[in-house]
Amino acid sequence: MAETNPKNGFFHMGPNTLSVPMTLFRENRKRLVESLKADVNTPPDSIILLQGGGDQGVCSGDSSDNGPVFRQESYFHWCFGVLEPDFFGAIDVATGKSILYQPRLDEDYAVFMGHVPTLIEVKERYRVDEVLFLDEMPDHLRSVSGVLRPNLLLLEGLNTDSKKISRPASFDGMSEFEIERVLLHPHIAECRVVKSSHELDVLRYASKISCLAHMEVMRTIKPGMAEYQAEATFLHHVYFYGGARHVCYTCIAASGPNGAIQHYGHAGAPNNRIVHEDDMLLFDFGAEYYCYTSDITCSFPASGKFTKNQSIIYNAVLRANRAVLAACKPGVLWTDMHLLANKVVLEDLCYAGVLKGNVSDMMDACLMGRVFQPLGMGHLLGLDIHDVGGYLDGNPERSQLPGLKYLRTARALKAGMVLTIEPGCYFIDYLLDRALADPELNQFLVVDKINEFRGSGGVRIEDVVAITETGTELFSKLPRTVQEIEDWIGGDDSFLENWK
Numbered sequence: 493m494a495e496t497n498p499k500n501g502f503f504h505m506g507p508n509t510l511s512v513p514m515t516l517f518r519e520n521r522k523r524l525v526e527s528l529k530a531d532v533n534t535p536p537d538s539i540i541l542l543q544g545g546g547d548q549g550v551c552s553g554d555s556s557d558n559g560p561v562f563r564q565e566s567y568f569h570w571c572f573g574v575l576e577p578d579f580f581g582a583i584d585v586a587t588g589k590s591i592l593y594q595p596r597l598d599e600d601y602a603v604f605m606g607h608v609p610t611l612i613e614v615k616e617r618y619r620v621d622e623v624l625f626l627d628e629m630p631d632h633l634r635s636v637s638g639v640l641r642p643n644l645l646l647l648e649g650l651n652t653d654s655k656k657i658s659r660p661a662s663f664d665g666m667s668e669f670e671i672e673r674v675l676l677h678p679h680i681a682e683c684r685v686v687k688s689s690h691e692l693d694v695l696r697y698a699s700k701i702s703c704l705a706h707m708e709v710m711r712t713i714k715p716g717m718a719e720y721q722a723e724a725t726f727l728h729h730v731y732f733y734g735g736a737r738h739v740c741y742t743c744i745a746a747s748g749p750n751g752a753i754q755h756y757g758h759a760g761a762p763n764n765r766i767v768h769e770d771d772m773l774l775f776d777f778g779a780e781y782y783c784y785t786s787d788i789t790c791s792f793p794a795s796g797k798f799t800k801n802q803s804i805i806y807n808a809v810l811r812a813n814r815a816v817l818a819a820c821k822p823g824v825l826w827t828d829m830h831l832l833a834n835k836v837v838l839e840d841l842c843y844a845g846v847l848k849g850n851v852s853d854m855m856d857a858c859l860m861g862r863v864f865q866p867l868g869m870g871h872l873l874g875l876d877i878h879d880v881g882g883y884l885d886g887n888p889e890r891s892q893l894p895g896l897k898y899l900r901t902a903r904a905l906k907a908g909m910v911l912t913i914e915p916g917c918y919f920i921d922y923l924l925d926r927a928l929a930d931p932e933l934n935q936f937l938v939v940d941k942i943n944e945f946r947g948s949g950g951v952r953i954e955d956v957v958a959i960t961e962t963g964t965e966l967f968s969k970l971p972r973t974v975q976e977i978e979d980w981i982g983g984d985d986s987f988l989e990n991w992k
Contacts, residue, residue, distance in 0.1 A: 494606055498617050503573065503782050505735025510697040512782050514619040516690035517573040518590075520683065524571070525588045527679045528645070534585065535643040535672060539633060542647055543661035544568040544579040563738055566875040567647055567658065569783045570684055574618055580629060580661060581620075584636050585645070590620040591636065593629045630665040643670040649677025652883040652890075653871075653900055678884055684874055685881035686908035691784065692958055695873065695910050698786040699956045699967035701734030702779045704991065706790050706970060709775060710981055715794050719745040719763040722775055730779035740785035740877045744776035747794065751949025752918045754867055767794050772802055772949055778877065785877045787912050788968050789954035796981040798974050801944060805917050805951045808840030810972060812915035813953045816869070820905060820913075820957065820964045827891065827902045830869040833915035834860035834895065841917075846941045854936055861895020863927045866920070868899035870912040873956060879910075909959045910967075918950030 497503060504511040528534045545565035549556045562577045572581045572592060580593040592615075597608050615623040624632050633642060646660035660673055687695065705726045713722045723743040730736040745763040746756045751774035757763045767773065771794040778786040791809070793802050812833040819832060838854050841847040841864075847854065854860075872879035882901030883890055891897055905911075924942060927933040956967040969990045971980040980987050 496613075496617065497575075498573070501619060505781075508733070509735035510694065510781065512573075512694055513690060514573060516688065516694070517571060518619065519688050519690065520570050521583050521590055522588060523683050523688070524680055525583060525585055527683060528585050528675070531675070531679065533675060534645075535670070537637040537639045538585040538643045538645050538672070539637055540571075540583040540585065540676060541633070541644045541661045542568050542571060542581045543659065543663075544572075544574060544581065545577055547577045561737065563780075564783055565659075566783065566880075567680060567684075570680070570875055572618060572620065573782070578626075580626060580663070582629075582633060582636065586637075589622070589636065591622045591624065591632070592618060592620050593624055593626045593632075596625045596627055626663075629663065630668070633669070641668065641670050643672055645672050645676040647676050647680065648673040649681065651880060653878045681880045681884055684879065685872065685884075685903075686906055687874065687910055687958070688908075691874070692908075692910070694781060694784040695786070695956070695958070696967050697734075698736070698779055698781045698784050699788065700969075700991065701730050701736055701781070702777065702786040702788050703968050703970050704733065705729035705779065706775065706777060706788060707980065707987075709777075710790060710792055710971070710977070711983075713767060713773065713794070715767050715769040715771070717767050719747050719750070719765050719767060722773075723757070723763050723777070726775075726777045734779060734781065736779035736781050738780040738783075740778050740780040740787070744774070744789075746774040746776075746949060747771045749947050749949050750774075751791070751951070752920045754918075769795050770799070772805075772951065774949060774952055776952065776954065783875050785873055785875065785879075786956055786968075787873055787877055787914075787954060788956060788970070789914060789952045790970060791951040791953060792977050792981070797978055801948070803974055804840070804844045804846070805945070805948075806953075806974065808837045808844075809915050809917050809951045809953050811840060812836040813913055813955065813972075816913045816915065817955070817957065817964055817966065820911075820959060821962060822905055822907050822959060824905050825888070825902065826870070826905065826911070827888070827896060827899060829913075830896060830899055831855070833869045833913075834865060837864065837915060837917050844941075846938055846945070847936050848938055849936045857932055857936070858894040858896075859927075859933060859936055861893060862933060863923050864917050864919075865895055865915065866898070866918075866923060867895065867916070870914050870954075871900035873910045873912055905959045907959050907961045910956065911959070912954050912956055914952055914954035916950055916952035918952075919945045919948055920950075921946060 502511040578595045582591045611623040648660040723745045744757040747767045748771040776789040888902035957964040971977045
């Protein structure tokens with residue numbers, strides 16, 4: 493029989509991996525209930541009802557009986573930590589009582605998939621108050637509240653990144669209940685924005701195993717290898733040494749000009765270029781542990797030694813990264829951090845002779861957002877790689893300025909938030925050509941110097957940070973300076989002291 497996991501109140505993946513307590517999810521449920529109780533609009537006799545994720549085929553619309561390894565829907569996981577598909581979960585707002593409803597599986601499941609957990613085993617595994625079969629749910633929900641038509645709070649709201657609507661729970665017999673579809677989403681999304689201490693532990697671990705895997709990739713990728721071999725090294729390392737079966741987004745293993753493609757690695761560009769000696773590499777990989785994510789990018793030369801031009805761009809981006817890291821603290825607007833990163837990169841490009849003119853004028857013209865960094869400088873991180881809550885009502889609205897319009901939140905920072913800091917500088921032919929034809933922008937461009945960087949791709953330095961009461965905690969400890977990178981690739985192990 494398969495090893496039970498979670499077990500004895502903890503999820504873990506074996507020796508040397510993190511043990512995650514099931515109290516994490518009990519605390520999450522408690523925070524959500526307290527938030528709803530404080531809202532005068534919460535109806536009496538309210539029960540939160542969530543529907544977990546379901547198995548699917550290879551892709552949307554596929555009719556086969558085979559698909560990727562199941563990964564739980566994030567809101568459901570945040571409340572219950574359930575690994576299996578097709579569950580429902582309920583939380584009584586008045587008492588905080590938690591209930592799981594599991595599908596009633598037939599005997600064929602046991603033949604092909606293994607032991608079918610009993611209700612008692614599921615209750616012990618996930619440490620909820622009660623577990624019943626799914627076909628018992630309608631009658632049981634009425635008994636929980638003690639009224640004939642309890643108010644079911646369903647999850648329905650817009651994800652401001654994907655533009656998709658969260659799927660509200662649905663079951664036969666819903667017409668016999670009072671249904672509330674608006675209230676729950678802003679409360680649960682806001683709860684997910686600020687992480688508990690247990691959540692921070694898991695996110696810290698996901699970043700640790702990702703960093704160690706990135707360092708292995710830095711040492712093992714060589715000119716003449718394919719980009720996908722870097723991806724394969726990362727996937728192996730985080731699973732073999734860290735217990736991370738999943739990564740939380742498609743690996744971006746970009747060499748040379750591919751570094752200018754923001755989401756390279758997709759099915760149409762599958763990390764298949766051969767790495768060249770003079771390439772700058774941009775590897776954006778992140779492991780996921782028990783559904784909690786990481787998102788880390790390393791940029792470094794394939795040769796192991798930076799050229800002068802590679803150093804110019806890399807150091808500009810690194811200085812921007814560290815400026816933001818030093819400036820982040822509660823109360824600071826994330827839009828200001830984006831603009832700070834832009835300003836620092838522009839200053840360094842001017843100093844290197846790549847640009848000319850006044851940096852303030854460049855900022856007014858949105859030069860970075862229109863040419864060199866046409867994306868946001870970072871985003872919230874949690875159970876989703878682009879975590880929820882970025883543009884909830886009551887917070888600053890999305891800017892429509894170049895670059896800023898792609899920023900995934902404009903919020904003031906709070907202690908307990910986890911975000912990425914990922915300034916970059918990219919040489920995208922289409923944007924360069926458009927800028928050179930635009931008098932508002934071409935006045936700043938030194939054409940001969942710009943042409944030296946065409947085809948080089950780009951540099952991104954992406955770190956994971958938690959906002960503390962006084963500043964930040966850096967989760968991603970990696971060789972970052974030019975000297976640290978060259979020393980590490982060259983065989984100097986001293987940086988590993990940072991992980992002891």
